[in-house]
Amino acid sequence: MHNTFTGRAPVSAIRHALSTKREDDFAQWYQEVIAEAEMAEESGVRGCMVIKPWGYGIWERMQRRMDDRIKAAGVENCYFPLFIPLSYFAKEAEHVEGFAKEMAVVTHHRLIGDGEGRLVPDPEAKLEEPLIVRPTSETVIGAAMSRWIQSWRDLPLLTNQWANVVRWEMRTRMFLRTSEFLWQEGHTAHADREGAMEETLRALEMYRDFAETELAMPVIAGEKPENERFPGAVATYSIEAMMQDGKALQAGTSHYLGTGFAHAAGIQYQDSEGAQQYCHTTSWGTSTRMIGGLIMTHGDDDGLRVPPMVAPHQVVILPMLRDKPEDAELLAYCEDLRKALVAQSAFGEPVRVLLDKRPAKATQKRWGWVKKGVPLILEIGGRDAAGGQVSMLRRDRLWNDAAKANFVGLPKAEFVSRAAAELEEIQSALYAEARERRDANITRVSTFEEVEAFFAQDKRYPGWVEAEWSRPTGEDLEAVVQKLKALKLTMRNTPLDADPVAGDCIFTRRPAVERIYIARAY
């Protein structure tokens, strides 16, 4: 079983770097990946996490590439205040009902000593009007839009911000649901419904393509059912990804807000005939939650596997240092290799390479990088250097493909010239694997009994069902929601790009009008 060229024992000689397997306890496995890959940790501040360099590095890569897409669409970045006066929330009643509950409320602007050596909020410094730490920025951005927009010539107004937001959460889970999280929120204003809907769907398509291209995470882009709409929205769209435990993760949303927010904030324009009109607005957002999606899509029993496009390091070089004079020569060889790789371009950017010179043993360091999910690991020993070779490990193949699971020896120049292609292959392979799993775990059903039977089966991670429905509203919809709730299920979305419907609604038995996905969800 030894790879004769590299002379190394197969990686599988030490099997699995984590103590919990996905199939045994997915939630525990998720926490373990985050800890072992050093992505984030609890901060000691309720509901807030510390994002560590590896986790933040992935976010930076995601940000950079998403931001390029946002700019390419002509959207301009701004920055709006963290604090929103309480009265802004009251302006938009429906919005208040849905959102204005669990939020961080600033009531004082000074601390003083209480005379017993403790600090307390100064009763003399109570704010006249409490400030809310933004849970989302429609209201404060709406106020700015009402100042910025006068005439049809100012439209469309396309803005975005990268910011932190706070939603007080009772039960938190790192990346998926934290009281504070990082996100981008796009906010746009248009002259009419058509323009706003076009933007809503453009953002949705941007998210779909980003998730599938950059994150190698297959998603379904579609409209949320009425009961899952963003408070105040006329229509909410989402991308939904299937995690390895079969649950759905909403990984991005785009809302057509109609003229409701424009009425609340007074966002009006003079049309070309001189009449005052209300704008049609949109908002759309993605957040650090996507990192949770990345972990649960690509992680395996050895930790994370990061798609190369968003990996902080795409290649890690591990010189097998022996604390001897020969190390200098080995390091020079590795440094040459690093330079040659950095000069290569993958996905339109220079290849990101780390030469890891830390004093620990290469085999120990190897497992650290395996857990972090670096796409390509190169171990370079004295024999490799002398022979002008590299020993390469592809993280995506660690276990999936027994024949290729181990280090492969290659002439250095050959590796350098095919490094970018190798990274692109890994990106595609991760997508293909996730896509195949997702598709294999969606089952078409035509009656509600089939839904019940599907989720009652003795299968730990059942996946989703795809059904046809008649898009009921009002009490009929409420009945559906309750029926599903009893099974811990929710409707995810109605896909935009779906086969035509042919049968009856699984709930109402009336003629179906569209497809809908039903699943357990995060």
Next chain:
Amino acid sequence: MHNTFTGRAPVSAIRHALSTKREDDFAQWYQEVIAEAEMAEESGVRGCMVIKPWGYGIWERMQRRMDDRIKAAGVENCYFPLFIPLSYFAKEAEHVEGFAKEMAVVTHHRLIGDGEGRLVPDPEAKLEEPLIVRPTSETVIGAAMSRWIQSWRDLPLLTNQWANVVRWEMRTRMFLRTSEFLWQEGHTAHADREGAMEETLRALEMYRDFAETELAMPVIAGEKPENERFPGAVATYSIEAMMQDGKALQAGTSHYLGTGFAHAAGIQYQDSEGAQQYCHTTSWGTSTRMIGGLIMTHGDDDGLRVPPMVAPHQVVILPMLRDKPEDAELLAYCEDLRKALVAQSAFGEPVRVLLDKRPAKATQKRWGWVKKGVPLILEIGGRDAAGGQVSMLRRDRLWNDAAKANFVGLPKAEFVSRAAAELEEIQSALYAEARERRDANITRVSTFEEVEAFFAQDKRYPGWVEAEWSRPTGEDLEAVVQKLKALKLTMRNTPLDADPVAGDCIFTRRPAVERIYIARAY
């Protein structure tokens, strides 16, 4: 006076785009530049501003280049919580005294209706321990460091975060002093004083070079006098820039914190002999305040002038559209020009070019871009296109240099090939101009009477004085501070890179030990 080639009236035919001149009312001029260049505006939320696309675009360029420098120094980005439990502040008593006063305090986590149609903080949802919106993150990052550091092998620990912070300010001024602002804060831990001091000075030198290179803003790097230290710091260093009104602006700080914060947060390591030691820590930061410095360094009576290295657009192309069929040909010519420019590289990055196709008249749009301070403006009319020419305006020369103040005609290919050099020249010219003005406005004094006389002279913007002093402490220092305060003066810093001292202290008449700058300041 007409430039015969371009056939255009000289730009100076319409003199000055702003209504306030620097010499008449500098503070008013500053607000006007920000408004007219569309950089930022009041948000309606007390002390918080909205940063608009042009201001935020400059910040993004600054961030990108500063971040490259931070990463190149081996510092890793993380993200720490927005909220800091009140008790964390109490741990570090000196820190509390200096900082823990004007801060935003979160006391509730829920809003409810009060039964009269208004929202109020829910008395049932009062936090057991109030949370502070971070004014700076030493305490919360110190808590993380105490978890992350075990042994000397974990040192140095080098972290940075890009974040928003809040310091409740009574009097605010856009970019210079706002309740919420954006910044980066570096936090590092080291085994000993030497390592920490080296990092403190490395960060300071990074800031100096960034200010002078990227922002074309000359600064003095030096140590703050004891009375101006960051609360809890052993030594505080700063970069100080001179604004056009002669006042000083502290544009970045770097602190050696000794072991005080390490004691407060329990940041300890086991040294190579197995003994427990406290770490020596540092922190260093720069913020959106630098944008204020940029405006007051480079702005002129027509608005902002942005140094090309941080300009969101370095070149703006204005086609002189006439709403006629010929426009198509003109636009095609401009688009070719844009593509040719984007393929050029300035300061190691592709040239950033905007082709401004908005329907307004080119001459109107021109003034918008002049006020925003785009380094190069190209106006292209039908005659330019037919002749394969461009008409170029260098923003830095709009008034300074009468002979070159107007549009210059150039063959397109020639302009394209020298565009990068032109941008580099503008960058240097802005620095040289600011440097010359700064140096001309520093006066050496050798007695305190000379200081009094200098600031009593009938000169609106007197500048700084440079003196020698004996670095008094305790009551002697307090006396100096009060003496200066009576003249509305402060000591800025003692330059690291200064001529040797030769005389006596202007305050104590004891032998001087170092130089110090004294000025009015923001």
